Amino acid sequence: MSRIILTAAIRGSHAIVNRVAKKVEEAIEKFGPDQKVELPNTGYYLPIIWGILGIPVTKLGDMPRVVEYCKNLLPPIPDEKNWLPYLGPGLDAGMATLLSYDMEEALKYLEDPLPYLPLAEDCDDEHLWLGAADDRIMRKRGVEFVDGTAPGFAAIVGAAPDNETAVKIAKELQEKNLYVFMASDHNGVNMAEQLKEEGVQLGWTTRLVPFGKDTSAAIHAMGFATRVAMAFGGVKPGDYVKILRYNKNRVFAFVMALGHVTDEWYAAAAGCINWGFPTIADSNIPQILPTGVCTYEHVVSNVPHDQIVSKAIEVRGLKIQVAKVPVPVSYGPAFEGERIGKDAMHVELAGPKAMGVEFCTSAPLDEVQDGKIELVGPDFKDMEEGSRHSLGILVTVAGRKMQEDFEPILERQIHHFLNWAEGVLHIGQRDIIWLRISKKAMEKGFSAIHFGKILHARFHSEFNNIVDKIQVNIYTEEDKVKLLLDKARTVWKERDERLAGLTDDAVDTFYSCTLCQSFAPNHVCIITPERPGLCGAYNWLDGKAAYEINPTGPNQPVKKGEVVDEKLGKWKGVDEFVYPTSHNTIQSFSAYSIMNDPMTSCGCFECITVVLPMANGVMIVDRDSTCMTPCGMTFSTLAGTVGGGLQTPGFIGMSKFYIGSKKFISADGGFKRIVWMPKALKEQLKDMLVKRSEEIGIPDFYDKIATEEDATTEEEVIEFMNKVGHPALEMEPMM
């Protein structure tokens, strides 16, 4: 449908350019070509013309050149029948419009009386229209754009259907810390006038800035944005590509069209698209939805007034900041380990004797209402002291960059987020949660709703890059909890299956982890789906999410690239990443071998695997073990030689999960090589080990692994192996 819009825009731009050309002519006739033209106190001349074209307009005589440029930029009005591709010409028409507006508004500063209140920060009783901001205001306010205190602005043209709606929209935008720039009129009324009638204070101080009643006055918003790019982005005047890109990527602005959209509005809106600013309209006009110049959609229309602000924020890709967690109790990591005994407890939720469920899921953006928190069932204050209740927490998130794979990662955070509240004890996750609320917290007015408030605030602040909207439902009513529990269990099963099915071969990207370079400077972890980080704390999905959340952080994507050796698990892309990242110390990594270029360790490994050459197999010892091992060293002695980013064939540090992986030293014979483990570890991992034993076709393999009770030296291990008929004895030599 963009043909209709852009045809109108092009039509409008023709009218505007011609009108301004005439005005410039008349002004030169009246004042002469040497008459100075300038906006108040600025070093940026007419900012759009200076920024985009690099032409410093200082006098009327400089304008005809720009008028000529605009005329050349104007595309022909598209034919009704045989129309050509239109987006490019439409954008040109928009640019010509804005360049013309820049001159039209500058000419106003020659008028007597001046229609604006120059150099003022705020409106006074007689003067509503402020016109162009001077450099002093631009710098002060521009700083807020860069540091994020004010992420951007809403350029509003027209007026709301009534004063009440105008006030509501303005308030809502203020709450999101956005500036509101107002210009133009709808049926002779501008939104600023509506706000003034309602006694709202206007000016830069309240971030509600009335520029002017003509549509051309909207140019002061664009002039402001263009100057910000030059002042804060260090962009040189005339480097239009960088000016436009800076605005698209950093200035979160959008146009809000309230009222009937004229050709002139279309033309101006097309101009704004060049800056990456989309238009959100309340009227029923055609839309331009495909992503292209703007981050997401270009024109979204027919948006109801109660949704227009949140829609605009979504379309522009603006991130919401929640500065403080709004709860009546103290909140911070200090309260994470807090215990709440029976006497201090007001109520117990979930736990072993009641139902509990904590579930995070994602939904399309238009199905989630940000900040909505709903409680079904009694609140804590209505629960009898010392009683026990079931609890269900459903967190529904939505985001442009949200992926289903991130759901479990977000879900796992619920524990930490809730536990940070003073007077809340939280244990476990999924359906094994157990909570207590203290009497003290109740005295301060803690409510079930605050669970929602905490989660809403923390998800926004921690997962800003992937989550745009968060809605929380809390259930304390038995049957509702049951319903959620059933649903969650189905999803968890699917998730677990998907995770189990995720293999190294199925992905083309691994993730790095250099978190530990602070103490092991040359160590790099490469995390693959089948080989998590050696600390056991980061799996492949964590790495993926961590990268989305913090693109400059320690987890970076590593493209596998060309296969160097499939069996060893060597890829060109991995080696090319590891070499510089290990500060030119490690040339190559094998993902699946302990003998050939094994992966290095920082020192955080859950277990160490060591080759026992005579036994022709490997032993595994974990961090909790204190016993002597068949290689002649205890865990702590081994740890001293394996860590620090050194590549030592025959030794690897790894996670417990990796033992059960099909890729566990698969290049060297795999799982069948395991000959010894501490008893405690073996029992802890029993399910996993038995499952793998069955998979390799030796169901009793679990019993063939010796423990410290069977053997403490390599000789004794071999003796044990002979006794049980360990398969490693028959395998080809390891070294």
Add this chain to the structure above:
Amino acid sequence: MAFTPPLEKYAGKIREVVIGKGDKVVKLGGHNAMPGCIFDGDFPNLPKIALEVFDSAPEDWAPEAIKPYEDVVNDPVAWAKKAVDVYNAELVCLHLKSTDPNGENVGADEAAQLAKKVSDSISVPLIVLGSGNAEKDGEVAAKVCEVCAGQNLLVGLAVEDNYKKIGAAAIGYGHCVAAQSPIDVNLAKQLNILLDNLGVPLDKIVMEPSTGALGYGIEYTYSVMERIELAALSQNDDKMQLPIMNIMAVETWKTREAKLDVDAEPTFGDLSKRGILWEAMTAVDLILSGTSLLIMRHPEAVRLTKEIIEELYLGK
């Protein structure tokens, strides 16, 4: 055969950062070899030393540290002037310590006005640091940037929690940023990247890697600085090629050795020399670690340090 000394050629070079404006300008960095290795490369700018000034009279200083400033401790402007006119400071570092919200909690406006007064009354560039409270420092530094617009001060400390506030104001009003990271080479790099992404030009940032005093963790500082320099020079890591500064006097003068009376610890020797030597020794260690800017306190310690700098770099 004649002996040819082996030379180490480095791929990278530290950016030159200019602090100050007009005729009061100090340049930092610009070198392309490891500290003191004048045979390996060029050192266009020797390490510089700033003298510190506090916005309120210090209460717990060693008597020896107070002595040179006794007559000016209640007047930061006079203090700064004395540091420059009498003790020839190359730069002045104003600590806005009383802005600490857990202390006097002086407002950002008042603090910024003081910074401007000090800057206007001295003939050398000014460094302005806050109280160490990240949130308040952000607010104070932003105001300092605004009030001292265009003077190209070095303002800080920018840390991960406030870098946006300080960085944005520094860009907008034309200043350099002192960026502090908690003694970790990757975190130092990350903060540089964050500031860079924000739009702060990399030649307007000086790194503070967290400084420990002699006997109190200086070996950690040494390691981190050495690794930063190696990353910058050997590996040509663009995001690490920034000069390093060390806020060292505050650390040095709070050690036992600098403060404890000889009666309490007879083996320590003369207190009047001890603090000065402790500061000078710390300074020399940091020069060998690769610093470009030291924030120091005692004029005598500065004199000793300068002697070493000249000997090391100019062969005097």
